[in-house]
Amino acid sequence: MKRGFTIVELMTTILIVGILSTIGLVGYNSAMQRSRDNQRKADLNSLKNALEQYYVDNRQYPYVDGGDINNTIPTADFQLGSWDNVNSNSCTRDITTSKTLVPKYISKIPEDPKFKAPTDFPPSVTCTISSINGLYLYLSKPYDSFHYSGGGTTESKATGYYLGAKMERSNDTSILTVPDATYNGIKAARNIKIVNATDDTATHNYFIQSGKND
Numbered sequence: 001m002k003r004g005f006t007i008v009e010l011m012t013t014i015l016i017v018g019i020l021s022t023i024g025l026v027g028y029n030s031a032m033q034r035s036r037d038n039q040r041k042a043d044l045n046s047l048k049n050a051l052e053q054y055y056v057d058n059r060q061y062p063y064v065d066g067g068d069i070n071n072t073i074p075t076a077d078f079q080l081g082s083w084d085n086v087n088s089n090s091c092t093r094d095i096t097t098s099k100t101l102v103p104k105y106i107s108k109i110p111e112d113p114k115f116k117a118p119t120d121f122p123p124s125v126t127c128t129i130s131s132i133n134g135l136y137l138y139l140s141k142p143y144d145s146f147h148y149s150g151g152g153t154t155e156s157k158a159t160g161y162y163l164g165a166k167m168e169r170s171n172d173t174s175i176l177t178v179p180d181a182t183y184n185g186i187k188a189a190r191n192i193k194i195v196n197a198t199d200d201t202a203t204h205n206y207f208i209q210s211g212k213n214d
Contacts, residue, residue, distance in 0.1 A: 033168040036113045040165040041172075043110035043136065044208050047076060047163055050105035051210070060157035061210065062100070063140045072146070072186050076136040076163065077117070081109040112136060115166060132190050133203045137164035139186070160210040170198045173205040 055061055064072060064079055073079075080101045102108060111117075115134025140146065140158035167173050173196050187194065195202045 037167045037169050037172040039113050040167060040206065043112075044163045044165055044206075046106065046110060047080070047101075047136070047138075048208060048210075050101045051161060053105050054101060055210075060159065061140055061161050062138075063158045064138070064146045072189070073132070074137050074139050074186055074190065074192075075117075075132060076138040077109045077111065079138045110136070112165065114168070132192060134166035137162065137192070137204055139164070162207050162209050164194070164204040164207045166202060166204050167206045168198060173198065174207060 051061055062080060064074055112134050117135060139162040141160040141162065142158075186192070191203065193201060193203045194205065194207075196205060198205065
């Protein structure tokens, strides 16, 4: 007569299967995070290559465009993409004056593999956007290489830039010092929190910048 499994044996089997499943899930999640972080690095490097080609042709980088500091949307997609003109006293994105990378230098502006633009993006003429968390950033420098519809023309050419993203793994973070007061105003207005962390306190924790032209 065949003997069936005892309760202890069944519970032990279930426990072992549960432990193995947990280990597998943790490993899978870690691999997916690593893959997304690698994609972010590749995306920013693609943007950097396109920006350097833009610089060769124009002897300057694209400047950040906005209604004013409090209404500027410094995302790479909005600043560098092939948007139709968005103009009002609050929000400006004029592709006829602030040239774009698309399609000459890059086919499309890459999007973060996890953090997506909110449903109110693209913005209305009031430049409203509910969240900028994790979206790729583009900031031109020096601090006065900005164009504001309410504040006159661009004061200087953009000789450099920062590109930002939000990494999920702590060993992939890289913080650059952004000292200019203009950036602080934009960061405050858009609730951008740049810290060396992988938790939700950071909206961006990884940056690369232009090299030879600053």
